[in-house]
Amino acid sequence: MTSFGFGRELVDRAEGAYLTLRDGRRILDLTGGVGVLNHGHNHPRIVEARRRFAERQRMEVHKTYFSPYLAALGHNLAQLLPGDLSMSFLPNSGAEAVEGAVKLAYKYHGGRRGTILRADCGFHGKLLASGGLTGQPHFNFPTIPGIVPFAYGDLNSVRSAIDDNPDDVYALIVEPFSASTIQWCDESFLRGVRELCDQHDIVLIFDEIYTGWGKTGSLFYFMRYPGLIPDVLTTSKSFGGGKSSISAFVARKPVFRRAYDNLTDALLQSTSTTYYGMGEECVTAIEAMNVVVEDDYPARARELERVLEPALNRLAKEYPDAVGRVAGAGALWGVQIEGGPKVLDLVSRLAPGGVARDPRFKAKLVTSAVVNALYRDHDIFTYYALNGRNPLIIGPSLVTDPADVQRGVDALGQVLDQGLTRLVSRFVAQKMGSLW
Secondary structure (H helix, E strand, O other): OOOOOOOOOOEEEEEEOEEEEOOOOEEEEOOHHHHOOOOOEOOHHHHHHHHHHHHOOOOOOOOOOOOHHHHHHHHHHHHHOOOOEEEEEOOOOHHHHHHHHHHHHHHHOOOOOOEEEEEOOOOOOOOHHHHHHOOOOOOOOOOOOOEEEEOOOOHHHHHHHHHOOOOOEEEEEEOOEEOOOOEEOOHHHHHHHHHHHHHHOOEEEEEOOOOOOOOOOOOOHHHHOOOOOOOEEEEOHHHHOOOOOOOEEEEEHHHHHHHHOOOOOOOOOHHHOOOOOOHHHHHHHHHHHHHHHHOOHHHHHHHHHHHHHHHHHHHHHHOOOOEEEEEEEOOEEEEEEOOOOOHHHHHHHHOOHHHHOOOOHHHHHHHHHHHHHHHHHHOEEOEEOOOOOOOEEEOOOOOOOHHHHHHHHHHHHHHHOOOHHHHHHHHHHHHHHHHO
C-alpha cells in the first residue's frame, strides 16, 4: 500500500466528497469509498442518528428482548424491495451476507443438492466459501464443494452447466453489475437465468453488495427491469451509510419459510446469536436508507452519469494509445489504461519475485502512475480495481457536485496529456525504489 498508494499520509477530517489532510491539503475523493460512501464522508443526518442513539443510552444487544431497530430495518427493506423479498438477516460484512445466502439456498433443498454455479469473473468476498465463489485468481484456500463456473453474461454457458447435472444445482449466484470488472448482465441474460432457475427449482442469488442504494442509477441494478426478482439479494457497503459495518441478505418469503421456518432450524443463522439486534448499526442503516429515498440517490447517480459518460468517452478518443475500454453506469465507471513504455517489460523481468509473478504487473504499474499524478498534481483521489483487468475507477459518492466530477475528468485529461512514459518514470522514481 505504501508503494502503490498513499498509506503514510494522515487524514485530519473528512466531509462529503472531500478529505482534508494533516498538512492542510484538500483532496477530492472520487473513490466513493470503494462502494461504502454513497452518502459521502460523515453525512450529517447519519452522524446525528448515531449521536442520538448513544446519547439516549439505547439498548445494543440482547436477543431475549424485542429489537425495534431490527424490526424497523427489516420492515423498511421489505417496503423498498420488489415482490416478496421481505425476510432479512443482518450480518456484519458483505462476505458474511453471501455465505448466509448460500447457506439459505443449501438448506432450502435440505442438503440434497450439492452444486452451486458462479460466474467466472465474480467477486463475492474473501472468506472460505465466498472466496471459493469468487472467480478472480487467488490463493487456493479450502472452500465449499460443488462450485461450478459459468461465463459471465452467457446464458448458454449457464444452461450447459445446469444440463450437466440438472437435479443437483441448489443455487446460482451472480452480480447483475460486476463492480470489480465494470461489466454487466443484459436484461435477456438476467431474465433467462430467472427462467432457468424457476424451471429447475434453483435458488437465484443476486449479489449487489457494491451496486446497491442508487450507485448505478437505480435503487439496485436489477430493479431497472420490472418484474425481475431474485430469490435472495445481498447488500452491504453503503447500506451502513459509511459509518457502520452492516450487511443484509433478503430472501423471498417462500424460500425463507421452506428453509428456516421451524423451531428446530430457526437459529441456524449466526446472526441469531452474539450480535442479534445490532442497535446502533440498525439505526444507522435506517437513516442511510431514508436519505437514499428522500434525496433520490438513483437520480443523483444518473445526473453524474450525464457528466461522466460523454467526458470519459471523449478522453478515449483523444488518447487512443493510453485509454482502452471505458464503461460504467450511474456513478460507477472504469477506464482501462493501456499501453505504456516498452521498458516496463524489462522492469517486469527485473522486479522482485512477488511482483514479477503478477501477470497484471504492467497494467497495475501504469494505472498506478496515473492515480499518483492525479493525487499529487491535482489533489484528486482515485483507485484501480484490484480484480479483473484493473481498470482505473471513478466512482464518486452520490453527494458529489457534478462540477467536481467534471473537474476530475478534466484533470485526468491533463495527466494523460503528459504521456504514459513520463508518468511511469516519475512514479517509479517516487514510489518503487524501496522494492529493489
